[in-house]
Amino acid sequence: MSKLSLDIYRKKRDFSKTTEPSGSRKKSRTKLPIFVVQKHAATNLHYDVRIEINDVLVSWAVPKGPPKTIGEKHLAIRTENHPLEYATFEGIIPEGNYGAGKVKIWDSGTCQSIKYHHGKLLSLSESLKKGSLEVRMYGKKLKGSYAFIKTHLPGKQEQWLMIKIHTKKRS
Ligand code: MN
Numbered sequence: 001m002s003k004l005s006l007d008i009y010r011k012k013r014d015f016s017k018t019t020e021p022s023g024s025r026k027k028s029r030t031k032l033p034i035f036v037v038q039k040h041a042a043t044n045l046h047y048d049v050r051i052e053i054n055d056v057l058v059s060w061a062v063p064k065g066p067p068k069t070i071g072e073k074h075l076a077i078r079t080e081n082h083p084l085e086y087a088t089f090e091g092i093i094p095e096g097n098y099g100a101g102k103v104k105i106w107d108s109g110t111c112q113s114i115k116y117h118h119g120k121l122l123s124l125s126e127s128l129k130k131g132s133l134e135v136r137m138y139g140k141k142l143k144g145s146y147a148f149i150k151t152h153l154p155g156k157q158e159q160w161l162m163i164k165i166h167t168k169k170r171s
Helices: 007-011 084-088 124-130
Strands: 034-041 045-053 056-062 073-083 091-093 101-113 132-138 143-150 159-165
Touching: 034 084, 045 073, 045 084, 045 101, 045 124, 056 084, 056 159, 073 084, 124 132
Parallel strands: none
Antiparallel strands: 034 045, 034 101, 045 056, 056 073, 073 159, 091 101, 101 132, 132 143, 143 159
């Protein structure tokens, strides 16, 4: 028996802005993970894309920002995991500090894995280990689905690609 979807309820709301419940399932008591995109005016302006996985915000710095059209690929440099509380952070990191510059939330919302492997839906955590995520994002600007693919490009940090992909219809 298939579970009733809460997708539309969630899609209509930004739970970082409303105190309405996100509608946890009574049985599992799980809710959708969060994501945030922060515009960071550091030495080089970039966008930090952060996704909640196993109680931290797994992060990528995307110099060009999230891709806008299907098939568009943008470099996403994996950065250190951030605490969940960072998702609401805005402010100016003073000069002389790591990441000095203005941080502003560009978008936030919830997300969910849509990555299948041999017919099984993988969790974000399982996908991360494979270096290949497919995430549906329910934001104000980021609507639709994105892939995060780890590349073998050389660099001090892991070089990933953030790609806008089609949202597959569930049957
Ligand atoms: Mn940054």
